[in-house]
Amino acid sequence: xxxxxxxxxxxxxxxxxxxxxxxxxxxxxxxxxxxxxxxxxxxxxxxxxxxxxxxxxxxxxxxxxxxxxxxxxxxxxxxxxxxxxxxxxxxxxxxxxxxxxxxxxxxxxxxxxxxxxxxxxxxxxxxxxxxxxxxxxxxxxxxxxxxxxxxxxxxxxxxxxxxxxxxxxxxxxxxxxxxxxxxxxxxxxxxxxxxxxxxxxxxxxxxxxxxxxxxxxxxxxxxxxxxxxxxxxxxxxxxxxxxxxxxxxxxxxxxxxxxxxxxxxxxxxxxxxxxxxxxxxxxxxxxxxxxxxxxxxxxxxxxxxxxxxxxxxxxxxxxxxxxxxxxxxxxxxxxxxxxxxxxxxxxxxxxxxxxxxxxxxxxxxxxxxxxxxxxxxxxxxxxxxxxxxxxxxxxxxxxxxxxxxxxxxxxxxxxxxxxxxxxxxxxxxxxxxxxxxxxxxxxxxxxxxxxxxxxxxxxxxxxxxxxxxxxxxxxxxxxxxxxxxxxxxxxxxx
Numbered sequence: 001x002x003x004x005x006x007x008x009x010x011x012x013x014x015x016x017x018x019x020x021x022x023x024x025x026x027x028x029x030x031x032x033x034x035x036x037x038x039x040x041x042x043x044x045x046x047x048x049x050x051x052x053x054x055x056x057x058x059x060x061x062x063x064x065x066x067x068x069x070x071x072x073x074x075x076x077x078x079x080x081x082x083x084x085x086x087x088x089x090x091x092x093x094x095x096x097x098x099x100x101x102x103x104x105x106x107x108x109x110x111x112x113x114x115x116x117x118x119x120x121x122x123x124x125x126x127x128x129x130x131x132x133x134x135x136x137x138x139x140x141x142x143x144x145x146x147x148x149x150x151x152x153x154x155x156x157x158x159x160x161x162x163x164x165x166x167x168x169x170x171x172x173x174x175x176x177x178x179x180x181x182x183x184x185x186x187x188x189x190x191x192x193x194x195x196x197x198x199x200x201x202x203x204x205x206x207x208x209x210x211x212x213x214x215x216x217x218x219x220x221x222x223x224x225x226x227x228x229x230x231x232x233x234x235x236x237x238x239x240x241x242x243x244x245x246x247x248x249x250x251x252x253x254x255x256x257x258x259x260x261x262x263x264x265x266x267x268x269x270x271x272x273x274x275x276x277x278x279x280x281x282x283x284x285x286x287x288x289x290x291x292x293x294x295x296x297x298x299x300x301x302x303x304x305x306x307x308x309x310x311x312x313x314x315x316x317x318x319x320x321x322x323x324x325x326x327x328x329x330x331x332x333x334x335x336x337x338x339x340x341x342x343x344x345x346x347x348x349x350x351x352x353x354x355x356x357x358x359x360x361x362x363x364x365x366x367x368x369x370x371x372x373x374x375x376x377x378x379x380x381x382x383x384x385x386x387x388x389x390x391x392x393x394x395x396x397x398x399x400x401x402x403x404x405x406x407x408x409x410x411x412x413x414x415x416x417x418x419x420x421x422x423x424x425x426x427x428x429x430x431x432x433x434x435x436x437x438x439x440x441x442x443x444x445x446x447x448x449x450x451x452x453x454x455x456x457x458x459x460x461x462x463x464x465x466x467x468x469x470x471x472x473x474x475x476x477x478x479x480x481x482x483x484x485x486x487x488x489x490x491x492x493x494x
Contacts, residue, residue, distance in 0.1 A: 008054040008058055008061075009052045010052075010060065010071040011051050011055075011071065011074070011114075012073065012104070013073060013074050013101060013102030013103060013114065014102055014103055015074075015075045015102040015103075016111075016209075016213075017077055017079060017100055020205060020206060020209060021202050021205065023080070024194070025077040025079050025080060026077060026094075026122060026123035026124065027075070027076075027077055028078060030067055030069065030070070030099075030119075030120070031067060031119065031120025031121060031130065032066070032067065032068040033120075033164060033165055035163070035164025036063070036065070036066035036068065036161050036163055037161065037164065038062055038065070038160075038161055039138075039160040039161060039457075040159065040454075040457075040461075041053060041057050041159045042157055042158050042159060045157075045158050045181065046158065048107055048108075049104050049106045049107075049181065050106060051104065056158075056159065062161065065159050065177065065179050066119075066163065066177055067116050067119035067177060074101055075102065076099040076100060076101050076102075076116070077099070077100050078095035078100070078123060079100055079185065079190070080092075080094040080124060080190075080193055081094055081187050081190040081192070081193045081256050082192040082196060082255075082256070083187070083254050083256025084189075084192075084256075084303070084306060085254045086254065089192075091193070092124070093126075093193075093256050094122070094123070094124025095122055095124055096124045096125040096128050096130060097117065097121070097130040098115050098116060098118075098122075098180075099116045099119045100113060100114075100115050101113075101114045101116060110183065111213060112181050112183060113182050113184055113185055114158065114179065115179070115180045115181075115185060116178070116179055117140075117178040117180050118130070118131050118163075118175065118176060118177040119177055129167060129168070131167040132167070132175065132178065133167050133169055133173040133174065133175060133176065133449075134173060134174040134175065134176040134449050135448070135449055136268070137160050137176040137177065137178045138444065138445055139267060139270075139441060139445065139490075140157065140180075140267040141457075142441065142444070142457065142460060142461060143267045143436055143441075144157050144180075145461060146465075146467065147248075147264055149464060149467050150246060150432060150467055152239070152243070152246070152264065153235075153239055153262050153263045154264040155180050155182040155259075155263055156180070156181040157179070157181075158179040158180070159178075160177070160178055161176060162175070163176060163177060182261065182263055183213070183214065183261045183263060184213050184214065184259070184260075185259065185265070186210055186261070187255070187259055187260065188255040188256070188258045188303050188304070189254075189258075190206065190260075191203075191307055191310040191311065192255060192306060192307075194206050194310070195309070200313055200314075203311075203314060204314060207311070210260060211228050215231050223315070223316075225315050226315050226316075226329060229307065229315070230329045230332055232260050232262070232304065233329055233332050233333050234332060234333075234336045235262025236262055236300050236303075236333070237297075237332070237333045237334075237336035237337040238262065238336060238337075238340045239262050239263075239300075240300045240337065241336075241337045241340035241341040241344060242340065242344065243264070244296065244297070245341065245345070245348065246272065246377070246435065247276070247293070247435070248264075248270070248271075249271055249282055249291070249292075249296070250264070250291065251268055251270045251283040251286065251291055252268050252283055252286070253291050253296065253299045254303075255307075258300070258303045258304075260307070268490075268491075269282055269285075269286075269490040269491055270282070270490065271436075271441075271490050272377070272438070273376050274375055274480045274486070275373050275480070276366065276369040276373075276375070276379070278293055278366075279292050279293070279294060280293045282487075282488070282489060282490045283490065283491075284491055297337050304330060308326040308329060308330055309326070311326070312326060342358065342362070345358075345362045347426070348383075348427065348431050349361075349362075349365075349408065350383075350384075350389065350415070350418075350427045351411065351412070351415050352415055352416045352418075353414075353415050353416060357411075358411075361407060361411060364407070365404055365408075368400060371400065372398050372401070374397075374398070375480040377431075377433075377480075378478070378479075379397070380427075380431040381431050381432070381433055382396035382397055383408075383427065383431070384424050384427035385424060386420040386423075388405075389420045389424055390420050391405070428468060429468055432467040433467060433468060433478050434464055434477050434478055436464060437479075437481065438486075438490070439481040439487050440456075440460060442487050443456065444456040444457050444460055463477050464477075
């Protein structure tokens with residue numbers, strides 16, 4: 001190669017969102033920051049996206065990741081959407097602190113959007129500063145990459161940049177910008193925003209855009225809008241079931257925080273549950289427990305009902321048939337959720353074959369965990385040990401588990417004939433050893449914010465990139481918090 005071929009190459013991005021009506025986005029000016037510095041670049045993801053990590057880490061790349069200046073052909077926009085926030089409808093939300101840079105086609109041929117989060121005020125900021133504090137940026141980077149490592153659909157973190165500026169929250173905090181990657185940033189709230197204008201042509205245009213991006217096979221259906229709705233319902237049901245299996249609590253399941261792609265999006269006051277309690281809430285502002293762990297499937301269906309309402313005009317030419325079709329699509333949620341959740345529980349407990357009594361077995365386990373205040377992740381990981389499977393070693397679990405363990409071992413005898421080690425290995429492949437323990441996440445954030453030390457962040461990221469494999473020397477990352485380490489509340493950071 002000659003020197004020109006070897007030179008770092010800027011990204012080539014399309015701005016597909018501008019195919020939609022102009023009132024759905026804003027091309028406001030950039031808001032440069034004073035002293036941007038790269039905290040971390042996700043080189044593996046950059047390669048997956050076909051982006052040149054050398055260019056991204058260089059001065060021009062840093063300028064783009066900080067929102068200071070854009071390379072030729074990159075035309076950022078802030079997008080508009082509405083949303084139900086804690087059940088109350090807000091007709092005008094939008095990207096109040098985010099810029100959609102455009103989309104790229106990754107190595108697998110999939111379109112992926114790149115967005116800056118915390119890039120400054122936009123037309124949709126509603127008097128906010130449009131910035132992000134360092135702590136929430138590190139939290140989203142860490143948790144979204146953990147979700148990806150767990151195999152759960154999610155947005156990804158491409159980069160984190162410090163801005164050299166302070167943002168005012170409860171106190172002055174160091175500012176940062178997250179570069180986020182998603183298959184799209186279309187939300188339930190995007191459809192609500194367009195539907196509220198009562199413009200059937202614009203709603204059809206948005207639907208066609210979403211189908212082309214996420215569900216092109218729906219175009220082969222006699223009823224593309226209905227097929228699209230059914231597939232979004234199935235994707236969200238599957239996603240929330242997978243959250244539940246690992247104890248993830250999103251925290252703010254507003255309709256503007258639900259992506260129609262079926263990816264986890266908007267990691268605000270999110271957390272993974274330690275001690276099993278279905279009523280667990282982490283978000284400081286969720287005083288009524290609307291988004292508690294156990295309520296997540298119900299809320300997801302509630303949100304999808306709002307999507308169905310927005311799509312009603314496109315479901316049929318017959319007005320009387322529209323709500324019937326909407327209910328038909330929504331009725332698939334519970335079936336899909338229960339299939340994914342209970343199949344996931346069988347896998348977590350080493351069961352290959354279905355039995356009618358399995359759901360009662362699962363319920364008893366969860367009741368025992370709640371009564372004993374057992375750690376969710378630690379309990380399933382303990383059950384994944386061959387000595388526990390065979391009953392040779394009971395010390396990993398409290399004595400209160402003994403009756404349930406006997407029932408479980410009897411059920412295992414009725415399952416397939418795998419030897420204990422093979423069954424245990426399969427269980428360890430779905431029961432993580434490591435999750436982002438809240439007390440460690442908070443300690444990591446304090447270290448970065450108060451001392452400028454990103455070593456804990458890098459260490460946690462390395463451990464959590466391989467959550468199913470035990471890593472010698474990192475045992476503390478698998479331990480639940482001590483009594484004085486428990487984190488009861490998390491904050492959004494806006």
